[in-house]
Amino acid sequence: MIRPCAIAIAAALLVLPEIPSAGQEGRNPAALGVAPDPGKGRTQGEFSYLGGSFRRPQESRSVISYGGSSEGSHTIGKIRLQGSFRYTEERHQGHCWSDVSDPYSGNPYIVGGDVPGAYTAQKFDFAATGASLKLLDRLWAGVGIKYKVGDFSRSDDPRTRSQRADYGISPGIIVDLGKGHFTGLSLSWSHHKEKMVSPVAKGAPLDAFKYYDFRGLAEYKPVGLLLFSRRFIGNTLSGSVLYGGSSVSMNWLTEAGASYRHEDVTGHTGENPGDWSETTAFLNGSLSVGKESFSLSGLAAWGSSLQNYQEQQTSLNSEGIMEMTWKTLLSNVYYKTRKAEASLSWSHAKAGFASRRATAGWTFLSREYLMPYSFVRTGAVSVLYNESFNLAKGLLAGASLGFSAPVGNAISLAPELDSKPVIRDNVVIPDYDYLSSMVLRTGIDATWDFRIGRGRYFIQAGAECAHSFSGLGDRISISVNLGFRHGR
Numbered sequence: 196m197i198r199p200c201a202i203a204i205a206a207a208l209l210v211l212p213e214i215p216s217a218g219q220e221g222r223n224p225a226a227l228g229v230a231p232d233p234g235k236g237r238t239q240g241e242f243s244y245l246g247g248s249f250r251r252p253q254e255s256r257s258v259i260s261y262g263g264s265s266e267g268s269h270t271i272g273k274i275r276l277q278g279s280f281r282y283t284e285e286r287h288q289g290h291c292w293s294d295v296s297d298p299y300s301g302n303p304y305i306v307g308g309d310v311p312g313a314y315t316a317q318k319f320d321f322a323a324t325g326a327s328l329k330l331l332d333r334l335w336a337g338v339g340i341k342y343k344v345g346d347f348s349r350s351d352d353p354r355t356r357s358q359r360a361d362y363g364i365s366p367g368i369i370v371d372l373g374k375g376h377f378t379g380l381s382l383s384w385s386h387h388k389e390k391m392v393s394p395v396a397k398g399a400p401l402d403a404f405k406y407y408d409f410r411g412l413a414e415y416k417p418v419g420l421l422l423f424s425r426r427f428i429g430n431t432l433s434g435s436v437l438y439g440g441s442s443v444s445m446n447w448l449t450e451a452g453a454s455y456r457h458e459d460v461t462g463h464t465g466e467n468p469g470d471w472s473e474t475t476a477f478l479n480g481s482l483s484v485g486k487e488s489f490s491l492s493g494l495a496a497w498g499s500s501l502q503n504y505q506e507q508q509t510s511l512n513s514e515g516i517m518e519m520t521w522k523t524l525l526s527n528v529y530y531k532t533r534k535a536e537a538s539l540s541w542s543h544a545k546a547g548f549a550s551r552r553a554t555a556g557w558t559f560l561s562r563e564y565l566m567p568y569s570f571v572r573t574g575a576v577s578v579l580y581n582e583s584f585n586l587a588k589g590l591l592a593g594a595s596l597g598f599s600a601p602v603g604n605a606i607s608l609a610p611e612l613d614s615k616p617v618i619r620d621n622v623v624i625p626d627y628d629y630l631s632s633m634v635l636r637t638g639i640d641a642t643w644d645f646r647i648g649r650g651r652y653f654i655q656a657g658a659e660c661a662h663s664f665s666g667l668g669d670r671i672s673i674s675v676n677l678g679f680r681h682g683r
Contacts, residue, residue, distance in 0.1 A: 223367040223381040223437060224337030225496030227268075228275050228326030236267020237653070239678025241283070248668030249661055251633075252625040253298040253307070255314070256289025262318075267275075270328075278323040287314040292407075293623050293663045295427075296347050296359045296389060301472045301499050302461045303411035303530050303536060306355070306391060306418070306425060309621065318345040327370075339365045341385070350417060355423060359389040363431075376440040383434065389427040408468070411530030412564040412571060413612050413619035433475075435556040446483040452476070466521045471496035473532070480556075489540040495534075499531040551582040557602070560630075567609035569624065573630040574602040589644040595659075597636035604631045632665035644680075651680040 198266040241264060246257030266279035290408045292298070293307040296316075326337030341363050348356035363385025371377050406423065408416045435452025457472040475496040482489045538556035557572040579597035586592050589624050604625050640657030662669050 214427070217244040223369060223379045223435070224324045224339040224365055225323050225326050225335040225338055225367045225369040225379060225381070227277055227465055229369055230336040230619075232268055232270045232273075232275055233682070234268065234270075234683040235680065236265070237651075238265040239263065239618075239655075239676045241674070241676050242453070242675040243672065245670070245672045247661075247670035249629070249634075249663045249670040251299070252622050253293040254290075255287035256311070258285055258287050260285040261416055266545045269281050273328045275326050275328065275604055277325075281318075281320045282335045283316075283318045283585075285316040285318070287316065290314045294347070294355050294357055294391060296357055298523045301467045301473055301498055301532065302427065302458055303409055304425075304427075304469055304471065305409045306406060306423075307409070308406050309617070310404055312349055314347060314349055316347045320342065330507045332371075335370055336368045337366070339367075341365075355390060357391050359387070361385060361387040370660070373499050374440075375442060378545075379437040381435050381437075383432070385431045386432070387427075387429050387458075391423070407618060409618065410468075410564075412562055412569050413616075413623045414529075414564055414569075415615070415618045425467050426461040428461070429456060431456040435486065436476075444485060447481065449478070449568050451478045464519070467523070469500050471498065471500040488544075490542075491538070493537045494534075495610070498532040499528050527566075529565050531563045531565070533559075535559045546578050549582075549584040554579045554678070554681045559603075564609075567611045569608045569612070570606070571627055572603065573627065574604060574607045579636070586641075590641065591643075592641045593639065595636070595638040599634045599636070601631045601633065611638040628665065629667065632663040632667055635663075635664070636660070653678060653680065 196413055212355065218430075221379075240262075242261045244254075244257070244259050248256075250256070257334070260283055262281065262283035264279065264281035266277075268275065268277040270276070276652045289311045290313075291307065291309060291311040293305055295305045295307075298305050298307070300426070320343045322339075322341045323337065324337060324339040329335060341361070343359075343361040345359045347359075363383060365381060365383035367379060367381030369379040371375055375589040408417045408418045431454060433452060433454030435450055437448060437450040439446070439448035441447075453474070454477045455472070455474050457470065459470045460468055462468055472539060473496060477493060477495070479492045480490065518675060536552055536556070536558050540552060540554040542550060544550045554577075556579075557574070557576075558579045561570065564571045577597060577599035581593060581595040583591055583593035604627070608619055608623065636659065638657065638659035642655045643650065644653045648653070653676075655674075657674050659672045660669055661671075
């Protein structure tokens with residue numbers, strides 16, 4: 196039989212720092228049925244600000260966001276349910292060089308202009324998980340679903356509008372092997388699509404803006420804004436296996452998995468400039484001894500883009516109407532990426548819900564454009580320490596201190612780019628400078644829980660600052676949430 200302490204670890208799925216780029220869709224959904232139902236939830240309003248000069252070139256100079264979210268869980272008979280939704284409105288200032296929702300997803304075929312402007316984004320995220328309680332005295336089964344939509348557009352000029360939708364499903368099981376051991380399997384499929392719709396006439400004239408079709412690193416093709424549109428359509432498949440156990444004083448858990456992501460790109464007149472894919476493998480592990488917790492995580496990923504050289508042909512159909520079609524003359528891999536991550540963390544919990552955590556990490560990213568040959572390699576080592584403590588009844592405060600330094604960075608750009616230096620000088624080199632900077636990160640946060648009548652309310656506030664020692668300035672984020680707790 197699985198002991199309750201091991202159950203808690205399985206339900207939290209490794210208690211490890213998340214690796215967003217690993218392609219993981221979240222914890223094994225069957226874990227929801229393993230752990231005791233907290234029967235709790237919360238609803239809150241959210242506000243945040245992010246700004247400062249220390250940023251990547253395709254990030255906005257500042258972002259103000261506000262919205263709300265709600266989450267909770269409930270058990271009905273032998274089924275446990277958990278759900279959440281979030282709506283966010285964002286106001287971007289000083290944004291340029293990318294008109295897609297996520298310029299750092301890895302896909303090289305993005306499009307953007309050189310004129311900074313104000314953008315508006317709306318995002319809606321919904322997720323739900325259902326899991327059984329123990330079946331046949333041996334296993335738990337669960338399934339999770341997600342649905343996300345978003346819109347990213349210019350506020351006052353005719354540049355394109357980007358609309359994105361993501362949805363997916365992830366089933367999973369956990370099996371009790373007896374004698375304190377358990378194993379689990381989870382799979383996931385998600386579909387994502389994004390379209391950059393043709394601009395509408397408003398504000399400034401179309402010819403006031405230059406548009407660039409990125410092909411990887413500093414390679415690009417200039418495109419006209421008039422009637423421009425593009426679609427990204429992709430799928431992600433992933434799976435993971437976990438194995439763990441427990442004794443009287445020790446709990447441990449390991450997980451290994453992989454994912455494959457593929458995106459097709461369609462141009463504004465039906466051509467296919469290329470497609471992009473990425474494969475990821477990861478390994479996580481955690482060990483808990485008394486109040487001490489140790490965790491280790493690793494990630495390896497590699498990706499490539501296939502660039503298609505095409506020409507447009509015209510022909511008459513059976514009705515005598517002129518049609519335009521594209522014929523692929525050459526397909527070849529022009530752009531490759533490799534990345535790796537590793538982290539080791541230790542945490543300790545004290546009475547009164549206070550805790551401390553220390554993490555050391557390493558990252559590596561290599562990007563290569565093959566013809567003409569260029570490369571950018573960046574890496575970093577980092578350390579981060581967090582501690583939380585009780586200041587008074589209902590008042591929990593925390594502080595963090597971190598530092599990161601570049602390791603093994605190198606850049607070499609083809610001489611042919613001297614004749615078209617726009618993306619090289621405004622995107623690639625500034626991004627390399629950002630990733631090559633030593634950074635000091637500090638943060639503080641506080642949560643105050645209080646009652647008004649029978650209601651339970653809370654206020655959360657936090658601030659973080661990233662300071663560059665390379666003269667690139669600072670990046671500051673501030674967040675405030677106000678809400679109430681529900682359930683038992």
